[in-house]
Amino acid sequence: MNTTVVAQLQRQFQDYIVSLYQQGFLDNQFSELRKLQDEGTPDFVAEVVSLFFDDCSKLINTMSASLERPDNVDFKQVDSGVHQLKGSSSSVGAQRVKNVCISFKECCHVQNREGCLRCLQQVDYEYKMLKTKLQDLFNLEQQILQAGGTIPQVDIN
Amino acid sequence: MAKDGGFSCLRRSEMIGIGIGELESPPLDSDQVHVLAVDDSLLDRIVIERLLRITSCKVTAVDSGWRALEFLGLDDKKAAVEFDRLKVDLIITDYCMPGMTGYELLKKIKESTSFKEVPVVIMSSENVITRIDRCLEEGAEDFLLKPVKLADVKRLRNYLTKDVKVAADGNKRKLTTPPPPPLSSTSSMESLDSTVESSLSLVVDDDSLIMSPESSTSPVNSPMKRLDS
Numbered sequence: 001m002n003t004t005v006v007a008q009l010q011r012q013f014q015d016y017i018v019s020l021y022q023q024g025f026l027d028n029q030f031s032e033l034r035k036l037q038d039e040g041t042p043d044f045v046a047e048v049v050s051l052f053f054d055d056c057s058k059l060i061n062t063m064s065a066s067l068e069r070p071d072n073v074d075f076k077q078v079d080s081g082v083h084q085l086k087g088s089s090s091s092v093g094a095q096r097v098k099n100v101c102i103s104f105k106e107c108c109h110v111q112n113r114e115g116c117l118r119c120l121q122q123v124d125y126e127y128k129m130l131k132t133k134l135q136d137l138f139n140l141e142q143q144i145l146q147a148g149g150t151i152p153q154v155d156i157n
Numbered sequence: 158m159a160k161d162g163g164f165s166c167l168r169r170s171e172m173i174g175i176g177i178g179e180l181e182s183p184p185l186d187s188d189q190v191h192v193l194a195v196d197d198s199l200l201d202r203i204v205i206e207r208l209l210r211i212t213s214c215k216v217t218a219v220d221s222g223w224r225a226l227e228f229l230g231l232d233d234k235k236a237a238v239e240f241d242r243l244k245v246d247l248i249i250t251d252y253c254m255p256g257m258t259g260y261e262l263l264k265k266i267k268e269s270t271s272f273k274e275v276p277v278v279i280m281s282s283e284n285v286i287t288r289i290d291r292c293l294e295e296g297a298e299d300f301l302l303k304p305v306k307l308a309d310v311k312r313l314r315n316y317l318t319k320d321v322k323v324a325a326d327g328n329k330r331k332l333t334t335p336p337p338p339p340l341s342s343t344s345s346m347e348s349l350d351s352t353v354e355s356s357l358s359l360v361v362d363d364d365s366l367i368m369s370p371e372s373s374t375s376p377v378n379s380p381m382k383r384l385d386s
Contacts, residue, residue: 029304029306032304032306032307033204035307036204036207036208036211036307041207044207048200048203048204051199051200051203052200055200083253084198086282087198087201087282087303088198088200088201090282090303090304091198091200091201091204091303091304092200093304
């Protein structure tokens with residue numbers, strides 16, 4: 001094991017994950033999820049966020065269909081989708097996605113189709129952005145493990 | 158056998174399996190705390206299940222109030238097998254669910270003879286005082302704000318192990334304090350296990366995010382005050 005390489009990678013990882021918290025991509029719930037991962041379940045977080053991103057994709061498609069025709073929007077259905085998305089994003093610590101959902105809900109309640117469409121676009125952007133970021137993070141984790149190192153515990157508080 | 162009862166190194170398909178009650182669970186250790194978790198969100202079921210297992214609980218996760226009642230043998234259909242030795246030490250349920258809310262499930266459990274002594278904990282993403290009060294008045298043991306954290310679950314775990322619980326068969330049973338390593342070879346595996354296992358195979362999750370037919374979408378949410386942060 002090249003300890004210099006490992007140390008560098010660990011530092012990179014640390015800096016990267018801290019930046020994700022600082023920029024508001026992730027909140028404390030993500031670190032709660034990381035607590036649930038151990039040597040026995042090394043892919044727990046990756047699996048859970050993967051499920052979350054699948055949820056996002058499905059829900060966005062459903063809501064997009066509901067919002068499509070201006071004269072026939074089922075706001076109840078859109079609201080239901082947003083509710084689920086807000087719940088999931090909250091559960092994984094996807095803070096930016098969750099925040100868009102809060103605005104999205106408001107638009108549903110006042111039946112603002114234009115507002116909903118904007119929120120939908122935003123939520124799509126945010127989840128895809130987060131997906132890329134987390135992929136980079138998981139890649140770093142893999143590199144550390146392959147170099148024989150351990151993933152650093154990061155305290156964001 | 159894996160130390161934590163066979164759920165180590167979960168693959169994605171296995172995680173989904175937990176969510177839809179497909180996985181063959183290891184036989185119930187009569188000293189192990191058994192929690193019934195109810196949540197319509199697959200993701201939340203996976204997280205709560207992991208939270209509970211990390212605190213050494215055995216978990217059955219179902220996706221609706223109806224499935225929970227079915228599992229407990231409290232539904233209208235007469236169960237073919239008597240569940241009088243079904244051991245459930247805690248029920249934790251989401252509040253907002255289509256079809257039957259967590260509150261309605263709570264009421265049904267508290268109305269039953271077999272399970273009214275079982276502590277029921279409600280989870281909700283919304284911090285609505287009237288909602289919390291209503292649940293506590295109806296007999297809920299505790300109310301957790303989502304997203305649920307490890308500290309929340311540990312707290313639940315603590316007050317469970319101190320109690321003397323009346324088991325479904327009427328026998329008082331003192332639950333063990335800090336549980337032994339999951340594979341306690343000393344406990345005998347009772348025939349009750351096969352009952353529980355077969356009941357688990359009845360628990361099928363739709364897995365799709367489409368709501369159940371009779372629900373209007375998020376029926377509980379609309380009239381309630383929202384105190385979203």
